[in-house]
Amino acid sequence: MHAYSAGAVVDPTRPYAEIWIGTHPSGPALLRHSHASLADFLVAGGEQPNLPYLLKILSVASPLSIQAHPDKQLAERLHSDNPHAYKDDNHKPEMSVALTDFEGMCNFRPVADILADLELRSELAALVGGKASLDALSNSSSSEDRRAAIHVVFSSLMSASKEAVASALDATVIAVKTASERSDADDLFLRLISYYPGDVGCFAAYLLNHIRISPGQAFFMAANEPHAYLKGQCVEIMACSDNVVRAGLTPKFKDVSTLVKMLTYKDDPPKIMSGEKVDGCSVVYKPPVEEFQLTKTVVPSGSTYEITAAKGPGMIMVIGGQGWIGVLSGERQKPESRLPLQPGSVYYVADSTRIYIEADHAMAADAPSPDLLFFRANINQD
Ligand SMILES: [Zn+2]
Structure with missing residues (x-):
């Protein structure tokens, strides 16, 4: 594993964003001396060829795409309908343990927090359904109501025209820069737009939880929950799959109709873990x-x-x-x-x-x- 990855020689003087360790065909681990694949080694020993998990080390210098991963049932359907875009029929829950101070976005924010920011950012509010959406957010008492209200906000955002998004982004930049006070979401929005000008995903700063964890803390990303990595190094582990549905902060293809249908729209707080002590x-x-x-x-x-x-x-x-x-x-x-x-x-x-x-x-x-x-x-x- 030291010098070879998927058959390519690793140059130790170059930065790498990810190391993959497992048997996934997109990045199979090779044995150090024989260079045989781990999967072949497992089969030769009478084991299953695939590890149930994929382990990665990530070094995140700038924000990565907002994405969600399908649950098992949806993964099976996406794979059979479009095996080119969805290579696996498996779900992909993920967990990341921070190696350094680490920042990400995960799950929708509590409705009250989304509402508070939308009331200040009228250009974004107009883009996501205006007064009707704000009323739905503020009147939502049950968890079903909250999910329905967030669903409308997010699907309106994702289905807005490129021109409408671009002008709302420009207007929001001006509004934030001239505001007397900035929220954490405002600061994150300005950061995101410095990396991804014109990208609808910059508005996720107002809709998703901004997570900051310390070394040794972890967070779990369930199926069908939106998330993105912003900064820091982590060890990441996931079920063996490479299925990604992208939502923003990316020039890559966004499967908006699948994305809008698949998300849970729960405003549950993200699951931050400190781990359980096993021994000293x-x-x-x-x-x-x-x-x-x-x-x-x-x-x-x-x-x-x-x-x-x-x-x-x-x-x-x-x-x-x-x-x-x-x-x-x-x-x-x-x-x-x-x-x-x-x-x-x-x-x-x-x-x-x-x-x-x-x-x-x-x-x-x-x-x-x-x-x-x-x-x-x-x-x-x-
Ligand atoms: Zn992910």
């Missing part, structure tokens, strides 16, 4: 899906750690520090042989295998910490 070194993040969970482990330099046997296929990915890894067989407390761990190392761990980890004393000159930091992907163990 590890914290586990368990989303409400069966395909995956992530465990973050920090082993202090100079000490050892045992990873207890987990069911299903596992992957270990090192983020920081140096050390060694080995398999513990039977009752043994030490492995018969060890392999090196360093940032970027990725190891596949077979079902029900105990693993020995040793964190080195020595610290690389440019490392921020001498401790060994790694993430482990498994299927949900609940």
Whole structure:
């Protein structure tokens, strides 16, 4: 995994936005020495060829597209109707654990917050149905009403003409820049438009929750919920699929009719997780899906750690520090042989295998910490 990705040589002096680790055909992991694909290796060992999850490291320098991923039923239909655009028949719930301070957008904001901003931004309000939409938002008492009101606002926005969107964006920029006070949504709007002038997705600043999480915090993106990454580095895990329906902040094709139909329009707050402590070194993040969970482990330099046997296929990915890894067989407390761990190392761990980890004393000159930091992907163990 160090120098090869999908057969291409990686240039360590160039920035990369994403690293994919898994068996998805768009970015299959290859074995370090044989360069055989992980899927072929699994089949040769009598295992299923596909991991149920896909693990990624993302480095987000500027805002990425607003998107949503279909649930299983919709994914099956989209794939059979249009296999070129929707390559997988699987759903794609996602979870991201922040490695640095991290910013994103996820789920629709509470109706009261959307309403408060729309009352100030009349150009946007006019674009999304004017007074009728504002009344529907302010009169919505049940969750059904709130969803219906948000649905009208969002579908009006997405079906507005390019010219109407462009003039509303221009007018909103002027309104925000000359306003006596700016909301957080206003600031985010100005940021988005500096990257994506003319893009309808800039208005998502007023409709979606702006999430800011610290290293070690995570958020979960359920099927059919809009989301976007804005800034920072994270470890991302998802069900093995590459189905994306884009909503904005992108020059790519937007399947507006599918998007408008698929979203839940719930204004539930996004699910921010701090993880559950497993032991002195590890914290586990368990989303409400069966395909995956992530465990973050920090082993202090100079000490050892045992990873207890987990069911299903596992992957270990090192983020920081140096050390060694080995398999513990039977009752043994030490492995018969060890392999090196360093940032970027990725190891596949077979079902029900105990693993020995040793964190080195020595610290690389440019490392921020001498401790060994790694993430482990498994299927949900609940
Ligand atoms: Zn996504």
